[in-house]
Amino acid sequence: AQKITQTQPGMFVQEKEAVTLDCTYDTSDPSYGLFWYKQPSSGEMIFLIYQGSYDQQNATEGRYSLNFQKARKSANLVISASQLGDSAMYFCAMRVTGNQFYFGTGTSLTVIP
Amino acid sequence: DAGITQSPRYKITETGRQVTLMCHQTWSHSYMFWYRQDLGHGLRLIYYSAAADITDKGEVPDGYVVSRSKTENFPLTLESATRSQTSVYFCASSEPGRDSNTGELFFGEGSRLTVL
Numbered sequence: 001a002q003k004i005t006q007t008q009p010g011m012f013v014q015e016k017e018a019v020t021l022d023c024t025y026d027t028s029d030p031s032y033g034l035f036w037y038k039q040p041s042s043g044e045m046i047f048l049i050y051q052g053s054y055d056q057q058n059a060t061e062g063r064y065s066l067n068f069q070k071a072r073k074s075a076n077l078v079i080s081a082s083q084l085g086d087s088a089m090y091f092c093a094m095r096v097t098g099n100q101f102y103f104g105t106g107t108s109l110t111v112i113p
Numbered sequence: 114d115a116g117i118t119q120s121p122r123y124k125i126t127e128t129g130r131q132v133t134l135m136c137h138q139t140w141s142h143s144y145m146f147w148y149r150q151d152l153g154h155g156l157r158l159i160y161y162s163a164a165a166d167i168t169d170k171g172e173v174p175d176g177y178v179v180s181r182s183k184t185e186n187f188p189l190t191l192e193s194a195t196r197s198q199t200s201v202y203f204c205a206s207s208e209p210g211r212d213s214n215t216g217e218l219f220f221g222e223g224s225r226l227t228v229l
Contacts, residue, residue, distance in 0.1 A: 006155075033215065033216065035215075035217055035218070037218075037220075043222065043223050044222055044223070045203065045218075045220035045223075047217045047218070047219075050215035052215075091155060093156075095209075095216065099144050099163070099207065099209045100158075101207075101218055102158075103148075103155045103156040103157075104155055105153060105154060105155040106155050
């Protein structure tokens with residue numbers, strides 16, 4: 001079965017601090033991709049970062065990094081130096097064979113000034 | 114402008130009426146998807162298409178119909194709308210394995226549908 005789990009419905013972080021959003025996945029596919037998307041209150045879905053299952057190093061994109069622990073089947077998003085504009089819903093997603101994407105239920109992040 | 118566009122952005126309809134949500138992409142991506150977003154459920158796949166004239170069911174296909182006669186268009190039809198179909202609908206496209214891209218999903222702006 002293919003499944004993505006985000007166990008944190010809501011998170012708070014102080015401005016300028018780092019925050020980790022949790023994501024675990026389950027798949028039997030040997031090759032898969034892991035994605036994080038941001039959805040601000042305006043509603044659009046914004047791609048943040050990607051990690052391939054065979055990538056040896058953790059992905060980084062500016063203030064975003066993906067803490068990929070393959071044995072634990074986790075793909076946590078780390079946002080460093082949080083900004084007020086980071087307040088949004090964050091979705092973890094997994095792509096498996098057949099280009100199928102599965103999404104978690106999301107984590108609502110609030111950055112406190 | 115290049116991209117993926119959805120119409121209408123907002124729609125109010127009544128139970129039993131037929132509704133069609135349009136989706137158009139200009140990238141010539143082979144894959145297109147329809148998701149619905151509901152609180153507590155994240156995004157759930159309704160239907161997807163790997164190419165023109167090829168469509169398949171996703172996780173929650175009941176009550177929906179799709180077609181893809183052209184690569185760039187992927188309309189979603191609710192043949193007889195029900196209140197449980199009140200949701201935000203996202204169309205998305207992707208092109209896996211092209212060059213060194215990640216093959217990520219590109220989303221439209223979403224269509225908010227209310228069924229009374």
